[in-house]
Amino acid sequence: MVLRKAEKEDIPAILRLVKELAEYEKAPDEVSNTEERMLKEGFGEHPAFGCILAEKEGEVIGMSLYYYRYSTWKGRRLYLEDIIVTEKARGLGAGKLLFDRTVEIAREEDCTGMMWQVLDWNTPAIAFYKKYNARLDGEWINCHLDFE
DSSP, rough: OOOEOOOOHHHHHHHHHHHHHHTTOOOGOOOOHHHHHHHHHSSSOOOOOEEEEEEEEEEEEEEEEEEEEEEEETTEEEEEEEEEEGGTTSSSHHHHHHHHHHHHHHHHOOOEEEEEETTTTOOOHHHHHHHTTTOOOOOOOOOOOOOO
16 A cells, blocks of 8 residues: 555546545535646645545555644644545555554644544544544534535
8 A cells, every 4th residue: 555645637536535435424415526626726826735645556545635724722733624545445554544644744744733523423433533542522513604
């Protein structure tokens, strides 16, 4: 298995993984992102996200997509938007490699920590994060404001 930084040419594989995650999370109709938008926002003049891919035998089997946020209390933080491993490749260790590399990136970029979300029913993911002694905070409520 190989980890590498995503490139423009990987956008179709990245969006395929995003759609697979949406299926898993029972929200396939919620994905409105496009390849064109991801290309511009991830690989344009001012990239909004970073992405690491896991490959096995030349096939993309997983990814970690992240960006930076700023906390007035803590300073610069890395926000892990999604870690996705395709269903057929789960159990091979790709998720752990991707997560560990993302943690390394946060440390290399002098972040004060890393944040992410997990659905309360996703018990395999929760168990995975608990192995890292992650603090799971049930106190905060997610808020969204969507624009058409």
